Amino acid sequence: MKIKRRDFLKLGAAAGVAATIRKPTLNAFAKDDGGKIAAGELPGEWKPSTCQGCTTWCPVEIFVQDGRAVKVRGNRYSKQNEGNVCPRGHLSLQQVYDPDRIKVPMKRTNPKKGRGIDPKFVPISWDEALNTIADKMMELRNAGEPETFSLMRGRYTYMRDVIYDVMPKVFGSPNNISHSSTCAEAEKFGSYYTEGYWSYRDYDLDKTKYLLVWGCDPVSSNRMVPAAIKRLGDVIDRATVAVVDPKMNNTSAKAHEWLPVLPGTDGALALGIAHVMLTEGLWYKGFVGDFKDGKNRFESGKEVEEATFEEKESYGVIKWWNIAVKDMSPKKAAELSGIPVDQIIRIARGLGKAAPNVCVWMGPGCAMHVRGAYSAMAVHALAGLTGGTDNEGGSLQTAKIPVNKLNKELLKTFQDDLAKKHSKMKKIDQRGYLNLPAISKGKSGGGVVTNNVVHGILNKDPYAIKMIIGYMNNFAFSCNGTDLWEKALASVPFTVHLTTNASEFSQFADIVLPCVVNKYEKYGFVKTKANRYATCTLLQPVIKPVWDVITDETEFPFLISEKLKERGFPNLYDALTTMYADPETGKKAKNAKEFTEYTLKYYTAPLWDGKKDSHGDKINGWEEMKKRGMWNSDPYEYKKHWGGKYKTKTGRFEFYSETLKKALGGHADKHNVSIDKVLEESNYTARGELAFVPHYEPPHRNGDMKEYPFVFIDYKSRLNREGRSQNCPWYYEFKHVDPGDVSHQDSLKINPIDAKNIGIKDGDKVRISSIAGSGECVAHLWEGIRPGTVAKAYGQGHWAYGNTAAANYAKAEERGINNNTIIPWDIDRLSGSNARNGGHAVVKIEKV
């Protein structure tokens, strides 16, 4: 805080002078005439907003009393969470009232950058901060190199368009880098190259007869958490629940079947199940079709003539059988995956019996591998084989949310020649390079490769990055290979970090700017879905922030646009005020706060302006929208994409992916090489036709298992608000809600058999090491982890994030150890995903 009234510094009459009346001088106070009500006696109010602690993105309500947020619940109108939240919802109260939040703009005074080097930050005014940033930006434009500017995005709302699209594009940079491939792009790859859907699926738990969860824990993560918590008990009573995961999780602890698969072999297991379903005639014929004469010709190891089979909604099942499935007998699948033959057969028969009301819930655990793209396809292919895709009781796509989109054509009119030319240059993540197909939605280089930015920066390929603005991201903690991120960020001359808490990323920043905690202090909106309902939910400021913080996605670009305009570059200001005029009055925003609300109105107007049927809740105007805080769609229609309406090349569910064949072919043609060469460069083993079908790829391990004998499993705590809840004391107090975890510990789960072999006892402090890094944590002996593997929840191991999260910031000592320090840098090159699953990290464990 700065003294704001100079007269506060003046004293009264000097000592010894006769006493006279002296009015108190005030600096931090003003007179209050409404102060009769005692604290805690004000009635309080439930105010709507949105929780973004995980990617469920729950509509919530927050109870605010006397200006303070005190409780959280689900939004009463929500058909997604039906008024419920998970533990994360409550935990966020300790984020908004975290004393270690950034409170004022600050600048680095020590130019030397590195972990453990004190940046010596000092407070500065907003004006100084914004002027410095604008000056640096103008330097790049004046030098004719706006492409050396990069905008890095972490947690976002759909207001991201302003900071993530409009700002860099009008400025002239192609380097808007999202964090998306840190999350689950390989998972989307699985559903896209089978059913043409590049997104997360919804799951019809109310109607399912068989829930096959693969590589995730729906009651703790993966996008419909409160709905899954509410329904799991009923599903267990009504249906069969099987969970594939090397580590027992909350869902598998209650499930009928637990399949502790050997990490990275999910493709083999999925194909083994498919093999049984096909050889025993258990596939859902109403979706896949049947042999023309009704006689099952699927015999283990034998090819089938395509002409003998007539498919209905799918494409290429015989090709798939012949190329990848026929030889994956349950015996072979068992040998590869470590799941017993009888269990594989039992699962396959159960699925066949329950078909088509089968949910195959595919999570990142089976996808985010170095070679995970085909695992994801293989698992999702079971949704096709059972007819559970886009069907009652199965996995679903989404109902439409008719919000407005970014007006890209209008945006272009604000780009000058420099911006037009340079915003089309190659991106710093090298997407689309020969060894980085990142074929999102069928396009070579169509998806982000977040983790490869480090190589772009370090090698200055395609060019040097001279300025970064990051918002709500912490790539130096959240991406595997943290050592590389630290080196890369230290090499960038000027970095700005907009965030709530100074983190490992901020350690390398030149300016840090205090931002809103999204659930409590921010305007924004997100789109989400669950229980067949698509939802648009608003983030709204339900409390007045304690400190002078700004909204990252809208206020910051607006404020910067004003500064750029002062410096002779008005394009961004003109773009923002024109593109986001108030949709009701046509007025242009005069300040950053007005701009924020106009932007939110612009995007969400079709949900409340009454001009067209939104095919969902009827909302009468903006004020009602804000009061309700959300909109529900009508329920999703089953089988919406049956009848040849899948967005694949064939219009059908593809077991033989013509869509992938085209995409890989496009990438190969671009580089004038064969598809086999693309796969070789992408670290995949498939060659020839195998590249176009869901199949088994041998898991890639980074390290010699003679030296590093355990496979390391990373998973998400149900208390993780991404990597941001570790400065909340409740995180440690309640950590035992994660199966196998112990409160106040960073617990490394080891099977007692393994522990005995290496002389480790429960509670021993141990050092875990991989080829990438090492650190200390506490051994917890637990039968819920597959022998030969060890597991630890992602989240702990911060060396910078606040007093509670870090052991000793000054010495850069972590509290626990960050999984991403242990997991070596690697990626799935086909989807661009960070590789954090599949056990590519192998480790050794030593008693400390």
Next chain:
Amino acid sequence: MTSTVTKYQQLADSFKLLSVFFYEPEMHLWEQEDILNQFSLLLQKTSPNAFPFAQQMCDNREQIGEEQMQVDYAALFVGPFELLAAPYGSIYLDMNKQIMGDSTMAVLQVYREAGLKVDVRDAPDHIAIELEFMHYLYSLEAEAVLGGDHEQETRMTSLRTHFLNTCLAQWVQPFCQSIKNGTNNVFYVNLADCLKAFIAEISEADSVTLQEHNLPLQENADQPPV
């Protein structure tokens, strides 16, 4: 009466200048207003135990550059990475080291009773704000004595004692210890000793019991890191 008024006014000024030192160090302003010397002179009269530390603050100030003062101030009270000496009462008085705790709401209530509301962007129980509040109460008390308004004097005395007893004095000792643990900056080390001695002396005069340690058992937040 005159001596009482003077004493209250001097105490009011002492609290005000103590408050100033917990804002960002703007040395040019301090120098223009001769803040440090004035503070030292005041404490000579109001708090003999705190006076030596105030003198040290004066004597040592010029040894430390302005930028170093800013860096050390930020590390102690602002961040951005962690607060070495969190300047908020609730950190010491409530469970779980959060701002805007129940103790903060109690502080707000006392402000309200005195007819004030916080007019800066920070938590209401920031040390600078609480010290300013003491300045306000002593000022009004002096005014009441001078004006012969016994009812107001009694009310202010009661409010001041209540605030000191239930809020400020309850956390200032562990706070000062955090400052001393968190920095080698002699100015802030002396400021911590000065504040601690000053509050102790005031409290003794008012028969207020000082809290030496954090009040609740913060067992959940203070587990040794692993």
